[in-house]
Amino acid sequence: MSRSATATLSALGVGAAGELTADPAGVLPVRGELADPLPRGGLRRGSTVSVRGSTSLLLALLAEATAAGCWAAIAGLPRCGALAAAELGVAVHRLALVPRPGRDQSQVGRTVAALLDGFDLVAVGSPVSPSAARKLSARARHRRSVLLPLTDWPGADLALHAESGSWTGLGRGHGLLRERELVVRATGRGTAARPRRTTLLLPARDGGVAAHVAEPGHVAEPGHVAEPGHGLTRRPPTRGPARSSAPSRAPAPKPLRRNARLAVHRA
Amino acid sequence: MAGPASRRSPRTGPVASRRPGEPEVRLSSYTLVVWCADWPVVAASAQAALPPHVPAAVVRGGEVVACSATARAQGVRRGQRKRAAQGRCPELVLFDHDDARDARAFEPVAQAVEELAPGIEVVRPGLIALDARGPVGYHGSPERAAELLVDHVAARVGVEAQVGFADGLFAATLAAHRGVVVPPGGAAEFLAPLGVHELDQPAEHRADRAELVDLLRRLGLRTLGAFAAVPERDVASRFGRQAVLAHRMARGLEERPRARRTPSVELAVTGSFDPPVDRVDAAAFAARGLAEELHARLVDRGLACTRLGILATTEAGEELRRVWRCAHPLTPQGIADRVRWQLDGWLTGAAPTTGPTASPTASPTASPTAGVHLLRLDPEEVVDATALQPGLWPGAGQEGGESAERAARAAVHVQGLLGAQAVLTPVPRGGRGPVERMRLVPWGDEPTPTDDPDLPWPGRLPAPSPATVFAEPEPVALLDGSGGDVGVTGYAELTVPPSRIVHAGRTRRVLAWAGPWPVDERWWDGHTAVRAARLQVLGATSNGEELAFLLIRTGGRWAVEGVYD
Incomplete structure (x- = not known):
């Protein structure tokens, strides 16, 4: 699209593709089941959400937003598995990796600040000083980006803690890793003050995220409302409007092929 | 890099209307010569910053090879001994002969001529020949073209030049000495009354020619016309091959065809800062002007830059250099951003100048110890602007839109801080291991797939892959x-x-x-x-x-x- 055409559309109140589809309410969408631990059913623009305990959880959080046209950057995570990201649904051509964002904390801070200027979602794996962390959070608020630190972060609006549960699919000498239970605890401030706890399948059988079907023996936490028929998961109220803009969505990127059935292994 | 002039089709000159009975002349031999008198002296005086009224001469082997007009007025002549010349003119300034100096000083003149008329041949320092059809046709008449050329050379380089038109290089050179326009086909007529000594151009330093001229004189052939009247066969049998060439010249024929020179396109822009720049905001301001200048130069020639070299020299003599690659042609804003970010990286002492920063062993160079005082933008790789349509590369990572543009700018900014290898984007490729199935390419590089990921790769593990x-x-x-x-x-x-x-x-x-x-x-x-x-x-x-x-x-x-x- 030419610059002038973009300008005209902005004048009419129509944003560029990413903004049009992704956040009518200033909330970036996440894949359905991940919406449960998040207070507004998505990643609110300008907020800081720390993600601890699971790289898969971080990648899954990026998936829906990048597929809808947002741009994501991951800084300071040199061992990030880009293939897993693609399998979880991340549009990897809108993903930038900065494996080594700087030699020292101040340079990391500069790099992350530069990334926040342009990317909608910025994950940070390198530690920064508490004062720099507050500055970066303020910058994310100002730029309306989402900051996703993977370390302890003072002033995070929401903290997600993942605890890896049990895997299924693997036997003693046979099978394949297939799916895993992941318990996500969310604590935060404001609307997120009430702790939430959700059990997901991440990765699920199809490579993505799925709701965890309640099994006998699992007990909901006190205060957690379990809807009948939905196991331990709930549908957040904001999810409806966030999805309602789907008809005007920009051409979705070609989904990456999953090759679940390609490998033929020895028995 | 091919200059634009080499792609441009030659201007079609006018087909000179020929009156019946006029001898047919091969139009391509009609030559325009730009001549700078006493070029060795002019070059030497310019280098020594000698005022023009001071008599000067260039000597070689104790003999004067060129002298200025003021020296000539006081009796200094070409071919005099050095002592004799100094005796005639005691305040004469003498320079040693230096071919390299002459050639170096003449290059701006050649470029000035080239700006008006492409396809020049520098015959020797001080003498330029080119096909006269282009300038004559474009400017309407030989007189008008000559006037423009002389004015342009004087304005650009401050050198006095003379222009002549004739058939063939030899006749055109003599015409330039006299500042006359010889019409096509009139060369033999023009040459006939001139003395045979004209065959020996002193600047060519040809001993055999001097001997021939001496011999012709002694034979009583005192004009070129008289020499030309001798049948070529007799010249060949009596005087040999060199004399045949001289005979052809005397008859107004070409000695050899001209070799066109392709103009070298100087695209790089250089800015110097006084006082040196050591603050980022001042650097940003400087970058903007340079970027616009570079972009204007590229646009003038219909080019677009895909690789930009940024070279900074600090006051302490350190040289910092970084090349930026970009799949999209750079806009003025894009060039300015890259220069600003690069200077930002250098001045804050963050960026290593070479080597991939992705490897932890890359040792970053120390930040410059002084401010930047010279900045040079060098488009290392240019393409024809029309050949570079963004639509040629549809697909991943090349989409438009405001958010894509913002993300690209941020990524390039980080590349400025950390190096081009610091920002990567994954591209799926074929393979079996989780690492080899994703290739990480530097941001801005063309994401060309190496192995087709859609082919069957037996032994590949199915999803999920390790995070x-x-x-x-x-x-x-x-x-x-x-x-x-x-x-x-x-x-x-x-x-x-x-x-x-x-x-x-x-x-x-x-x-x-x-x-x-x-x-x-x-x-x-x-x-x-x-x-x-x-x-x-x-x-x-x-x-x-x-x-x-x-x-x-x-x-x-x-x-x-x-x-x-």
Whole structure:
């Protein structure tokens, strides 16, 4: 699209593709089941959400937003598995990796600040000083980006803690890793003050995220409302409007092929 | 790099209307000559910053080869001994002869002429020949073209030049000496009354020609016309091959065709700062002006820049250099941004100047010790602007839109801070391991797929893939019940069931495993051949926390290729 055409559309109140589809309410969408631990059913623009305990959880959080046209950057995570990201649904051509964002904390801070200027979602794996962390959070608020630190972060609006549960699919000498239970605890401030706890399948059988079907023996936490028929998961109220803009969505990127059935292994 | 002039089709000159009865002349031999009188003296005086009224001469081997007009007025002549010349004119300034100096000083003149008329040939320093058809046709008449050329050279370089038109280089040179326009076909007529000494141009330093002129004089052939009247056959039989060439020149024919020169396009722009720039905001201001100048130059020539070299020289003499690559042509804003970010990186002392920053061993150079005082933007790779349509590369990473533009600018900014290799974007490719199935290309590079990921890759593990991968697999111990290593047989079976896995100092009980799946890649190539086996292992700590690993065994050792975290 030419610059002038973009300008005209902005004048009419129509944003560029990413903004049009992704956040009518200033909330970036996440894949359905991940919406449960998040207070507004998505990643609110300008907020800081720390993600601890699971790289898969971080990648899954990026998936829906990048597929809808947002741009994501991951800084300071040199061992990030880009293939897993693609399998979880991340549009990897809108993903930038900065494996080594700087030699020292101040340079990391500069790099992350530069990334926040342009990317909608910025994950940070390198530690920064508490004062720099507050500055970066303020910058994310100002730029309306989402900051996703993977370390302890003072002033995070929401903290997600993942605890890896049990895997299924693997036997003693046979099978394949297939799916895993992941318990996500969310604590935060404001609307997120009430702790939430959700059990997901991440990765699920199809490579993505799925709701965890309640099994006998699992007990909901006190205060957690379990809807009948939905196991331990709930549908957040904001999810409806966030999805309602789907008809005007920009051409979705070609989904990456999953090759679940390609490998033929020895028995 | 091909200059634009080489692509431009030659201007079609006018077809000179020929009156009936006029001799037919090959139009291509009609030549325009730009001549600068006493060029060795002009060049030497310019280099020595000598005012023009001071008499000066250039000597070689104790003999004057060129002198200025003021020296000539006082009796200095070409060919005089140095002592004799100094005797005539005591205040004469003498310079040694230096071909390189003459050529160097003449280059701006050549460029000035080239700006008005492409396709020039520098015959020697001081003399330029070109096809007269273009300038004559474009400007309407030879007189008008000559006037423009003389004015332009004087305005651009401050050098006095004379222009002449005639058929053939020799006649045109003599015409330029006299500043006359010889009409096409009139060369023989023009040359006939001139003395045979004109055949010996002193600037050419041809001893054989001087002998010939002397001989012709002694034979009584005192004019070129008289020499031309001698049949060519007799000249050839009496005087030899060199004399035949001279005879052709005397008749107004071409000695040889001209060789056109392709103009070298100087695209780089240089800015110098006084006082030196050591603050980022001042650098940004400087960058903007330079960027606009560079862009204007490129646009003038219909070019677009895809590789931009930024070179900064600090006051202390340090040179910093970085080349930026970009799949999209650079806009003025894009150039300015890159220069600003680059200066930002240098001045804040963050960026190494060379080498991929992705490798931790790359040693960053120290920040410059002084401010930047010279900045040069050098378009290292340019393409024809019309050939570069963004639509040529549709697909991943090339989409438009405001958010894409913002992200691209931020990524390029980070590249300015950390180096071009610091920002990567994954591109799917074919392969079997989780690392090799994603190629990380620097942001801005063309994401060309190397191996087709859609082909069948037997032995590839299905989803899910590990979320944490190790580009360099980390060693790990996989032990059986008695503490011995678990091996893989040639039939791709484990020798014993594993019972413990020790990774990063922690021992985990093995709950389950699957595999091993053998990989035997590129066995035909000794250097890149891989023979390995992969194994999925689920370990649990004493408190029941589960962690799944993807192990690979090569050369009899287990290593962790990925962790499913």
